[in-house]
Amino acid sequence: MNIPATSQPAAGPAGTPATEPGGPPRNVEAEQAVIGAILFDNSVYTNLCDELRPDHFYDPVHARIYEAAAHLISGGNIADGTTLREKFDRDGALKEVGGARYLLSLIDRAAFLTAQAEAYIAIIIDLALKRELIRVGSELSDKAVAGDQRGQDILEQSERRLFALADTGRGNRDFKTFGEALKGSLQMAASAIRQGGGISGVATGLRQMDRMLGGLHKSDLIILAGRPSMGKTALATNIALNIARSYGRTRNRNGEETQTGGIVGFFSLEMSAEQLAMRLMSEEARIESERIRTGKLNDAEFGKLASAVQRMENYPLYIDETGGISISALTSRARRLQRTRGLDVLIVDYLQLVTASGTKRTDGRVQEVSEITQGLKALAKDLKIPVIALSQLSRQVENREDKKPQLSDLRESGSIEQDADVVMFVYREAYYLQRAEPRPHTPEHEEWERRYEELYSQAEVIIGKQRHGPIGTIRLAFEPSFTQFRDLDEDAGDTHDHG
Secondary structure, X not given: OOOOOOOOOXXXXXXXXXXXXXXXXXXXXXXXXXHHHHHHOOHHHHHHOOOOOHXXXXXXXXXXXXXXXXXXXXXOOOOOHHHHHXXXXXXXXXXXXXXXXXXXXXHHXXXXXXXXXHHXXXXXXXXXXXXXXXXXXXXXXXXXXXXXXXXXXXXXXXHXXXXXXXXXXXXXXOOOOHHHHHHHHHHHHHHHHHXXXXXXXXXXXXXXXXXXXXXXXXXXXXXXXXXXXXXXXXXXXXXXHHHHHOOEEEEOOOOOEEEEOOOXXXXXXXXXXXXXXXXXXXXXXXXXXXXXXXXXXXXXXXXXXXXXXXHHOOOOEEEEOOOOOEHHHHHHHHHHHHHHOOOOEEEEEOXXXXXXXXXXXXXXXXXXXXHHHHHHHXXXXXXXXXXXXXXXXXXXXXXXXXXXXXXXXEOOHHHHHXXXXXXXXXXXXXXXXXXXXXXXXXXXXXXXXXXXHHHOOEXXXXXXXXXXXXXEXXXXXXXXXXXXXXXXXXXXXXXXXXX
């Protein structure tokens, strides 16, 4: 093996070049120095190599030596010239570069200082990343020239590869000390104090919900479920509008800058962007959506609508209306939105319309939904934002006398319930009561009418699971004309069934 000269312009530790001229980015000397350091002192591997993998090495012989040494050390054995020589006695590749003598020569080239070894490891990983970037770029070019795939598909595939590269090493974060964890918790508590009302996350704009949840927390997957016509989408759009409407930055009495509201991304897989926008306009302008849709507005109402639209144009709310989007494409677009515009809350309407990324469906829908919920939870953690995913409930709700939803009613409930940090159900008793109207002009009808009028403008949000706090029921006002949920009076909005 020819050892390259070290007199290159871009230098690493002790004058070693950060890369070598000609061919792919590489530094064989750095690889030799790291392997030599490991063979000389196995603790170098234990203490410094948590992010270094065999595929980071340019020279395949170095990759195999590193992998063999790692295997021995991880098994509690010594990795040195003697033990590795036994392992590679019949290895032709090692014989080509000098066999046992090459192993011993690596120790002579070792980085004996910890700081040197750390710097060499960083160089090896960085150059491996650059080689992979070249590979991705070459594949992108080849696919684009071949022309047998849609440009958008090539873009999404390449974007996933690039994001995966960006995540390299981040999955191997060091343990946090207890002190660091305590500091993070204290910052959450301070945030709750600054915002008032015990809210440490993003406020939904619904006081009772915020009190029970403490706001929407970073990295949480929140499932909002219900049967059709219960108001899942309406509640989700209400929350989205409240958050986007209140977006801004303020300073507290101590001069510290805090953010209110947030930037919202909304994947509308069922409704078009225009239909969703009409709902939001109806709520903002306080004009029935049906009248907006049919154009039955007088001049004053149209002026009111125009003013609402002017206000809303600046709300940081972004809608993606792609139907049947895959979890990988959804993830790529959410990452892109956060990178280009910012993203504080993501809403997916709804879960069952997202598709799995793979082409195989042999494991059935349960496995597919499991991939989707795991993907959404991973996205929430990676982007450090709350993700709200709407979900349909199974028909078994309709077969019970008590139609209040419960966790077992979730479709493919195992994976959804397991991956979610919060599960909430939307329930409107008036919906079912309307379909059970007795014969008119009877005592039963009079009682039914009284009950229906009482419940017509009410709804419940049932928190069936919450990792961070109590479960229970939140009572809200519901205005069907505007498809809007809002707080009841304080005395009527108390929660119950805390546990």
